[in-house]
Amino acid sequence: MSTTSTPARTAPRAAAAGRGPGRRGAGVTNVVLLATATVLVLIPFLWVVSLAFTPTEDAFGAPQLIPEDPTLGNFGTAWDANLGQALWNTSVVTVVAVLTNVVFATAAGYAFAMLPFRGSTALFYGLVSTAAIPVSVTLIPLFLMAKQFPLAGGNDLLGHGGSGLLDSLGGVVLPYVIGPMNIFLARQYFSAANSDLAEAARIDGAGEVRIFTRIYLPLAKPLLAVVSIFAFTGVWDDFLWPLVVTSSAETQTVQLALARFLTSGNVQYGPLMAGAVLITLPVLAVFLFNQRAFVSGLTDGSVKG
């Protein structure tokens, strides 16, 4: 982790060294304290990896950070416990949510910044404020709406007769299609963008869709990275909605598949931790490759979840 991040982070840091109270650099105590805190925070993860490689018969009794005879068997057990299917399901749902957010949320944010219309400011605040609605408030209505979704799962046009989107991947993706915070981020981003390019392109006769997709979107890579990451982690990590909307193994998401390990009476920590490693790696990889987007100014005020 440190090898990939150090060069990337020190350069802007050096440039910004004039800001904040830390302009004189850090003392030894400072670094030691920070390092100690970091190790303490990471200890649980060391144990996750350790247990994932510990044979089940050794998992009881005194835990050992370095397993005596490490095994890959736990990963096989976890995979067989529906984790493969769950990874596929979650990936499908995630790809859909990332695409819809990247296309529709950024388009909306772009229009709010660059193509305002009467009432657009009020509409913008209205849409963004839906981010504050607690999940528990919309949970039950969304469940019923998924159940009564027209022409899905054997439903007729009025949403009667079948199970609708319940227990389907379409149902799982339902609340993630467009994140209001992504609209907010997109508007913030494009508000700071230069509108001269659009003006010049208009004089050349380019249409608005073309200006957006050919000029501004390709320039907005940092925004697209952040929107994708938020859409990705939002879907990948969620638990309550998939728990409610799915009921069979065929539609289970990764977090649910992992939670199923707990219901089997006596918990097998080896396979559980192997599963935890497997489903966390994709998120961790995305994070490590995009640390700057996560820990930079673009996400100020929105790094939550």
Next chain:
Amino acid sequence: MAAVTAPAAGTASAAAEGRRDRRSRRNRTRWIGVAFVAPAALYLLVFQLVPVLYGVALSLTEYSPLSRGAPRPVGLANYAALLDDPEFGQALLVTGRYVLMVLPLTVAIALGLALLANRPFRGVGAFRSALYVPHIVSLTVVSMVWLWMYSPDGLFNEWLTGLGLPEQRWLLQEDSALAAASAMRVWKALGSNMVLLLAGLQGIPRELYEAASMDGAGAWNRFRYVTLPGLRPMLTYVVAMDIVYLAQGFAEIYVLTQGGPLGSTTTVNYLIYTEAFQYNSFGSASAMAFVLFALIVSFSGLAVRGISGRKS
């Protein structure tokens, strides 16, 4: 409007022409703007705002998804019943205690870490990223890790035994289960709070510190009179968001304790889930959700008021 503002015009006639041109273009862009926004707006209308209204309606009914019949209107009966529902009262208390146990601790530690990580040195980025990792990993996964750490043969009991202290039953006894879950959540929330506070710290102008030093302010006074006031907007945001998220605790409770022992960790969200999806009473569960919503809004509003100071 910025998009249609052309650079300063030349001659008067060109300006007039430009104005006419701009006006027609503005009309055109107006509709194209609507078209850009429409998919997102419609989606949020149908899947965020309609559910809220639907939820209000449901909370005024008695309805089981298993029954063939339609929801039966009962007026405010669900809300009235909540007033003397001991289970709901306890869930509110548990949720409140949970927020109060996690929030001050995680914000204080995160502020300390942000101050430490605000000093530039080689590799500070690695520390920032590493401290952020608990936030990246899903609540379900970290809860499972802590479930193991709290288990009879887990890490914490191992440490206690190593120190010659008696083992504890962390999640299994009424008086420690909620505290144990809170400790996990403090750890989980550190990273995101730290990153936000760090952004706040970096927004404080350096000149203020120099001026304070010049006036002879020591480290504590600089912190008290420069850092804290400068950090106030971000601190307000962090506290408000923490209240919103912590008050909705669910996945960690589901994994760690299933609401037990004896309801001592049953948060309102957990109760809503069981009420709706185990006992099939959608009406009263919806009423609970709106009471929770109202409380979240008022308490985070109060926190914002309290920290950012009364506005005249």
